Amino acid sequence: MFEVFEHTADLGIHVEAESLSELLIEAARALTSVLAANPEAIEPVTEVAVSLDAAKPEDLLIDWLSEWLYRFSAEHMLFTRFEVVEHDGRIAARAWGEAVDPARHQLDTEVKAVTYHRLRVEQTEAGWTAEVILDL
Numbered sequence: 001m002f003e004v005f006e007h008t009a010d011l012g013i014h015v016e017a018e019s020l021s022e023l024l025i026e027a028a029r030a031l032t033s034v035l036a037a038n039p040e041a042i043e044p045v046t047e048v049a050v051s052l053d054a055a056k057p058e059d060l061l062i063d064w065l066s067e068w069l070y071r072f073s074a075e076h077m078l079f080t081r082f083e084v085v086e087h088d089g090r091i092a093a094r095a096w097g098e099a100v101d102p103a104r105h106q107l108d109t110e111v112k113a114v115t116y117h118r119l120r121v122e123q124t125e126a127g128w129t130a131e132v133i134l135d136l
Contacts, residue, residue, distance in 0.1 A: 044096030
């Protein structure tokens with residue numbers, strides 16, 4: 001589950017999931033929903049593999065979202081499906097998506113960066129929760 005909330009001139013994402021892997025997947029889906037007004041139009045035609053590691057879950061979340069923002073900005077790719085295997089701060093992931101097609105993809109909000117401002121990642125009794133602010 002994810003929800004997007006407004007924050008001054010920025011935008012926030014609140015994510016809840018049962019595991020850290022699922023939290024990362026939901027966060028990536030939330031970012032996609034900010035970048036594209038119609039994420040359901042993204043076809044999973046191109047597969048990309050990603051490996052990341054970080055000492056803290058907060059750093060892992062920032063690196064994870066920054067990876068997908070970079071691929072959108074530099075490679076003009078949008079992703080719709082994610083798989084993540086996390087173990088001791090390392091993740092091996094795959095994502096599926098496609099190049100932006102202006103005829104089918106309605107781009108929405110321009111995101112400049114994923115920030116550490118008010119960043120929160122916590123393990124709870126129900127699983128994991130996180131909040132991250134996107135610089136617009």
